[in-house]
Amino acid sequence: MPPKAPLPWGQLPSTALLPARTLLPSLALSPTTTTLAYTPIRTVMRFKKSIDPKSSRFNHRHNAGPLESTTTAALARKQVTTPLRTGLFGVKRGMSSVYDPETGKREACTVLQFDRNEVVAHKTRNKNGYWAVQIGAGAKDPGNVTRPLLGHFAAAGVSAKRWVGEFRVAGKEGLKVEVGEGLGASWFSEGQYVDVRGVSKGKGFAGGMKRHGFGGQPASHGQSLMHRGMGSAGGSQGSGSRVLPGKRMPGNMGAERVTVKNLKVLKVDEKNGIVVVNGAVPGPKYQIIRVQDAIGKPWPKGPMSLEEVVPVNSLTGAEAPKTEKAKATA
Numbered sequence: 053m054p055p056k057a058p059l060p061w062g063q064l065p066s067t068a069l070l071p072a073r074t075l076l077p078s079l080a081l082s083p084t085t086t087t088l089a090y091t092p093i094r095t096v097m098r099f100k101k102s103i104d105p106k107s108s109r110f111n112h113r114h115n116a117g118p119l120e121s122t123t124t125a126a127l128a129r130k131q132v133t134t135p136l137r138t139g140l141f142g143v144k145r146g147m148s149s150v151y152d153p154e155t156g157k158r159e160a161c162t163v164l165q166f167d168r169n170e171v172v173a174h175k176t177r178n179k180n181g182y183w184a185v186q187i188g189a190g191a192k193d194p195g196n197v198t199r200p201l202l203g204h205f206a207a208a209g210v211s212a213k214r215w216v217g218e219f220r221v222a223g224k225e226g227l228k229v230e231v232g233e234g235l236g237a238s239w240f241s242e243g244q245y246v247d248v249r250g251v252s253k254g255k256g257f258a259g260g261m262k263r264h265g266f267g268g269q270p271a272s273h274g275q276s277l278m279h280r281g282m283g284s285a286g287g288s289q290g291s292g293s294r295v296l297p298g299k300r301m302p303g304n305m306g307a308e309r310v311t312v313k314n315l316k317v318l319k320v321d322e323k324n325g326i327v328v329v330n331g332a333v334p335g336p337k338y339q340i341i342r343v344q345d346a347i348g349k350p351w352p353k354g355p356m357s358l359e360e361v362v363p364v365n366s367l368t369g370a371e372a373p374k375t376e377k378a379k380a381t382a
Contacts, residue, residue: 123181130220136351137226138219139344140169140235141189144250144333145326150318152330161318162333164248164341166325167191169235170210174227175218183221185229188213189340208232215340228357238322238361241354245314245346250335254307264300310334314346 119125142164150161167190175184192214194202205212209232221227229235240246260266260282269278282302285295295301312334319328333341345352355361 127177127182131222133347134220134222135226135345135347136222137345137354137356138171138185138187138221138229138235139342140166140239141187141215141217142166142248142327142341142343143190144335144337144339144341146337147332148328150328152318159318159330160332161328161330162315164327164329164333164343166235166237166239166327168211168213170208170213171229171231171233171235172205172208172210172213172216173231176224176227183223183226184218185221185227186216186218187235188216190214217342219342219344225356230358233358235358235361236322237320237325237327239355240317240320240327240343241352242317242320244317244352244354245349246317246329246343247311247313247346247348248315248329248333249309249311249342250333250339252306252308252310252334253336255305257303258305259302260300263302263305266300314348 119129143166145163145165147160147162149158151157152159169187169189171185172188173186175182175186177183188205188210190213192212194212197205197212201216202212255262259280261268261280266282268280269275269283271279285299285301289296312331315329315331315333317327318330319326321327327343333339335341345354
């Protein structure tokens with residue numbers, strides 16, 4: 053078989069194959085021009101690239117920018133929900149009732165007593181990575197305290213404390229209370245709102261009806277020894293291969309940390325170290341309670357340092373006369 057002739061790639065096709073209105077009028081019917089000048093041009097395919105990351109649907113606000121993973125950005129996000137000043141440790145003494153002077157209604161209240169709250173240490177951003185005030189409350193036999201902790205108390209110039217904990221503050225302004233200074237009930241003012249945290253009462257092992265409010269099984273019509281049973285736990289994946297985590301079932305009830313928000317301070321007694329708040333507080337009597345300014349209400353115009361504290365005489369709410377140190381700073 054004879055070899056095929058090479059194809060004329062540089063020649064124009066026959067005039068019969070060209071359209072009537074050709075795009076190359078100067079070359080289509082020219083008898084002298086039989087080849088086309090072809091210059092190859094190398095191009096680079098470009099893709100549209102966005103260097104700005106998109107906002108995540110997990111943000112607090114959908115129109116906000118992407119979250120940063122630095123410690124500085126984390127503190128900035130918590131700036132809004134971190135109180136401006138420290139809180140205190142209180143002991144739940146019991147419940148009572150008082151008449152609200154604004155509404156005239158009789159409201160249930162809880163009596164909290166603050167026992168020898170003193171500043172033990174400061175936590176700073178440069179050294180510890182956050183701002184906080186370490187508070188110690190109560191009293192403890194030094195013989196039952198470890199030597200490292202005794203040295204920690206001695207460096208602060210305070211006695212051995214039974215409870216020690218930290219209260220986060222928004223910035224350096226919350227560290228105006230000096231190490232070794234004592235804070236009492238006048239740290240809070242009447243009418244402000246506080247958040248309280250404590251360990252709830254332990255109920256032991258409880259069934260589904262008591263722990264989660266299940267309705268139980270029918271009280272008659274063939275039920276035997278299952279009146280308070282929870283019933284089926286569900287098929288789950290694989291028709292019962294396992295029980296999904298978080299399934300509400302009988303188990304240990306209570307004895308967990310509970311936060312009650314926005315409790316109003318009704319009375320303040322600086323002499324006896326008592327603060328009365330409305331509503332219930334988690335835990336039994338003599339339970340230690342953490343009390344701090346409410347994050348769900350506007351920040352109170354309370355004292356930021358010990359010099360700004362205005363003592364209160366008794367439950368009448370009358371302000372005590374200022375001391376010579378308070379007069380000098382005023």
